[in-house]
Amino acid sequence: MNKITIAIDGFSSTGKSTVAKQLAKHLGYVYVDTGAMYRSVAYYAMQNGLITKEAFNVEALVGQLSKINITFKFNEALGFAEVYLNDVNIEKDIRTLEVSKFVSTVASVSAVRKKLVEQQQKMGANKGVVMDGRDIGTVVFPDAELKLFMVASAETRAKRRYQELTEKGDKVTYEAVLKNVEERDFLDTTRADSPLVKAEDAIEFDNSILTKEEQFQKLLALVETKL
Numbered sequence: 001m002n003k004i005t006i007a008i009d010g011f012s013s014t015g016k017s018t019v020a021k022q023l024a025k026h027l028g029y030v031y032v033d034t035g036a037m038y039r040s041v042a043y044y045a046m047q048n049g050l051i052t053k054e055a056f057n058v059e060a061l062v063g064q065l066s067k068i069n070i071t072f073k074f075n076e077a078l079g080f081a082e083v084y085l086n087d088v089n090i091e092k093d094i095r096t097l098e099v100s101k102f103v104s105t106v107a108s109v110s111a112v113r114k115k116l117v118e119q120q121q122k123m124g125a126n127k128g129v130v131m132d133g134r135d136i137g138t139v140v141f142p143d144a145e146l147k148l149f150m151v152a153s154a155e156t157r158a159k160r161r162y163q164e165l166t167e168k169g170d171k172v173t174y175e176a177v178l179k180n181v182e183e184r185d186f187l188d189t190t191r192a193d194s195p196l197v198k199a200e201d202a203i204e205f206d207n208s209i210l211t212k213e214e215q216f217q218k219l220l221a222l223v224e225t226k227l
């Protein structure tokens, strides 16, 4: 069957990764979580003292980019690929509110974006990929056959993220999560390089009131029109 590229962009916690994983599994496609790649670079910067609440040493991070090797390995038990930084599994470490607080600042650095976009383009070069992020339909794969742009209210998204984090045992408040969601929306939409914007040919999809299964079925029907 004809393999296509599916680009899913949108604000944080709009359920992009949930539906991207469902579609990839159903279609036998590769799923690439590009947010995990930006989170990995932010995690590296935090671990190496390059970014703190007080300061961000951009030059040092850019100088060390060649030392940052991000890979994905499929975990059969989990049913999705986990992210590795220099061969260390950091899947859980990158999903914290701490990393979320720094990631959009790190993601605004053009040299970081250039490195990750090149890697993403290689990963999707043979099509048969579902990739989610902020600039997939606009920058990484502007020729993708199907582009989706996911939206939901900031409160709906913060509630989802809060539930995810507390279920994992993270001690966070709803207010702190909402603040982070709003701050990232602002940084992601206003940065100079590859801001989050709906591609002209993307289909906007609001999932505020849909169950995961309803969302999957609706999006699968859209995918099937492109196969």
Ligand code: C5P
Pocket: 012, 013, 034, 035, 036, 038, 039, 103, 104, 105, 107, 132, 133, 134, 135, 136, 184, 188
């Ligand atoms: O998707 P997720 O919420 O994990 O992404 C974390 C952050 O990484 C986003 O808020 C954004 O700043 C950055 N990002 C990006 N471009 C992408 C994917 C993520 O700038 N393609």
